[in-house]
Amino acid sequence: MSDVGSDVRLHLLGVHPATLRAWLEAAGHAGYRADQILDWIYAKNAESFGQMTNLSKGLRAWLEERAEIGRSRITAESVSRDGTRKLLLTWPDNQSVETVWIPEEDRHTACLSSQVGCPVGCRFCASGLDGVQRNLTAGEIVEQAWRIHRLVASSGGTTPEERPPRLSNVVLMGMGEPLANYDAVVGAIRILNAPWGLGIGARKITLSTVGLPKQIRRLADEGLQLNLALSLHAADETLRQELIPWGKVPLAELLGACAYYFKKTGREITLEYVLLDGVNTRPQDAAKLAVVAGKLRCNVNLLRYNPVPGLAFRRPGGEAAQAFQAALRERGINAHIRTSRGQDVEAACGQLRRRASEVGVLRPEENPV
Numbered sequence: 477m478s479d480v481g482s483d484v485r486l487h488l489l490g491v492h493p494a495t496l497r498a499w500l501e502a503a504g505h506a507g508y509r510a511d512q513i514l515d516w517i518y519a520k521n522a523e524s525f526g527q528m529t530n531l532s533k534g535l536r537a538w539l540e541e542r543a544e545i546g547r548s549r550i551t552a553e554s555v556s557r558d559g560t561r562k563l564l565l566t567w568p569d570n571q572s573v574e575t576v577w578i579p580e581e582d583r584h585t586a587c588l589s590s591q592v593g594c595p596v597g598c599r600f601c602a603s604g605l606d607g608v609q610r611n612l613t614a615g616e617i618v619e620q621a622w623r624i625h626r627l628v629a630s631s632g633g634t635t636p637e638e639r640p641p642r643l644s645n646v647v648l649m650g651m652g653e654p655l656a657n658y659d660a661v662v663g664a665i666r667i668l669n670a671p672w673g674l675g676i677g678a679r680k681i682t683l684s685t686v687g688l689p690k691q692i693r694r695l696a697d698e699g700l701q702l703n704l705a706l707s708l709h710a711a712d713e714t715l716r717q718e719l720i721p722w723g724k725v726p727l728a729e730l731l732g733a734c735a736y737y738f739k740k741t742g743r744e745i746t747l748e749y750v751l752l753d754g755v756n757t758r759p760q761d762a763a764k765l766a767v768v769a770g771k772l773r774c775n776v777n778l779l780r781y782n783p784v785p786g787l788a789f790r791r792p793g794g795e796a797a798q799a800f801q802a803a804l805r806e807r808g809i810n811a812h813i814r815t816s817r818g819q820d821v822e823a824a825c826g827q828l829r830r831r832a833s834e835v836g837v838l839r840p841e842e843n844p845v
């Protein structure tokens with residue numbers, strides 16, 4: 477798979493070893509150099525060809541002209557009191573996406589975007605307000621994880637006895653609908669998962685979708701054991717369609733695809749449910765959700781809404797969330813209330829990007845961390 481950007485330089489974060497080998501050999505270089513280059517990038521965290529000291533100076537200069545490792549700039553950053561760190565990455569075409577690092581003791585999670593903007597247009601979401609600008613390439617998706625991976629590694633202890641921390645989990649829950657950019661997303665996941673890549677186990681990777689049944693079935697057949705999270709947000713067909721303009725797929729069809737996913741992968745589905753005060757938090761909403769969840773091997777994640785400036789939806793109080801959870805549990809549904817991370821920064825997806833575009837790009841040095 478090649479991932480050549482607009483300026484013809486090969487984006488190395490999007491290539492597989494066989495492609496890189498063939499590319500080098502076609503130019504008269506030894507094919508085994510591909511493994512050395514990828515080892516420098518993923519295992520040794522190199523960000524420049526100058527660091528690749530086992531390559532000849534000539535090859536390094538040749539690569540400098542024809543290839544690139546990272547191709548984004550970090551143009552804004554926010555750090556929450558709980559340690560959640562959100563980066564705004566800007567690509568050479570000046571399009572930006574958000575990427576988030578969520579540290580929790582030994583667990584380090586990267587939340588990645590799959591598109592610039594989002595075509596789904598959920599009424600309560602900042603990312604959906606402006607629609608989608610373009611798909612990300614596989615390399616651009618991998619690059620987000622690679623940047624977090626380097627930050628995590630550099631955050632560790634300094635003595636040789638201490639094992640450096642590692643990026644352990646990836647969630648595709650940032651901007652965009654991953655299954656609407658299927659080939660690039662699956663290509664990226666294969667690199668994140670590969671032993672020569674970031675080496676993150678498929679069971680530590682979660683793909684979150686609003687629910688495209690055909691693509692869910694296709695994903696089930698990929699032979700990857702990813703976790704699948706379905707953004708349900710309403711178990712009532714009419715309400716779901718109001719909240720999620722792309723949610724026009726009949727629920728029965730969607731649930732059928734999810735059941736197929738479980739059958740093929742053995743992975744339980746997670747139903748994501750953002751609690752929007754008074755909109756989908758009524759007793760009848762819990763009752764309908766219990767019926768839908770009861771049809772699947774699944775667990776339910778309840779997340780209190782993070783308000784988005786300019787949108788009318790409200791965050792419910794803690795007691796209301798607990799009452800909703802209790803109503804599900806009484807009906808035998810495995811439901812958890814998840815804590816929103818990064819509450820004091822622009823925590824909802826798309827907020828940092830919107831603010832940066834409204835006020836002009838906020839550079840890291842203006843927002844010291």
Ligand code: SF4
Nearest residue numbers: 594596597598601604
């Ligand atoms: S919530 Fe997710 S799917 Fe919906 S508009 Fe936002 S980014 Fe897109």
